[in-house]
Amino acid sequence: MKVAAFLKDRTGFIRRHYETAAAPFYEIMRRIEAGEEPYEPPYSEDGEPPFLEEWMEAKTSLELLGATCVSMLSGCLKLYFVTWEEQLDIKCRDHLPDEFNRKRGKGFVNGYKTCFGQLLKTDWSECPADWPVLEQIVLARNDTQHARSIYDLGPRHGYDVRDKHPLPFFLSEDEKRLIETDQLVELPWLGLSLVVTQEALFEAIRQVEILADWMEEPLSELRYGRHRPSGR
Structure with a gap:
């Protein structure tokens, strides 16, 4: 059985889902920025950009969509591993419980x-495959599933993300620039924004597919060839 092929059915769906679902939000932002109907700028002297609230809501919608998609991708990656466990008749978690312990940073x-x-x-x-990116897919999923504040709709990284990943993969461009130029003033109670852009999401998907392609042949040889694991 080509497990990677089934994984790619799922990752392909995630790509298409993001593109389809994101299109209306990108269009709202584009129309506001261009001043197109129904967002023609009204006369105002207060200096605030017109339709700022609508623009920010569309931006937050994109961020939440990205967070949802990266959660789906984390699930795909786990299903790939679990399916190969079943094919090889092994139980990795039973065999190596300490390696799966999240409390130990794993x-x-x-x-x-x-x-x-x-x-x-x-x-x-x-x-x-880029293992730090693969690891951050799961970390991002965990952080998006456990909101830290009722005051902010946008997802945020865990407070200790930079201990292991000094420049997080899923991050706003502004915060990336601040980290790269050593200008970031961190607020421990707030945390860094968790921004899953289309570019970052599609690269994360690509890394999952690279891993699956690389693992597929040797795992298939274990399953159908002359070698049999003994990890149960």
Whole structure:
């Protein structure tokens, strides 16, 4: 069974879902910026950009859509690993419980990386997938599912994200520039914004597909070839 093919059915759906669902929000923002109907700027002397509230609501909608899609992607990645567990008749979490312990700063990406690394006898140095991005897909999913404040609709990173990822992958361009130029003033109680742009989402999807493609052949050889794992 080509597990990667089924994964790509799901990742393809996520791409199409984002593009379709995002289009109306991008159009609202474009019309406001262009002053097109029904957002023709009224006469005003207060200096505030017209339709700012509508523009901000469309922007927040895009951020929440991105967060939803990255949660779906995290689920796809986990299903890929779980399906191969079933195919190989193993239980990675039972075999390596400490590697899956989120309280120790690990989680399922690192757990499966260790487990399948042992099965495939690899240190992953030849794998072209970006593991920090894969790990942040799951971290982003966790943070978007557990809002930290009722006062802010937009998703935010956990307070300690920069301890492991000094420049988070899912971040606003403004905050990226501030970090890169060492100008960011961090507010511990607020946290960094968690912004899943189309570009970042599609790159994250690409990394998941790269990993699946790289793992597929050697795992298939384990499943159907002469080698059988003994990790149950």
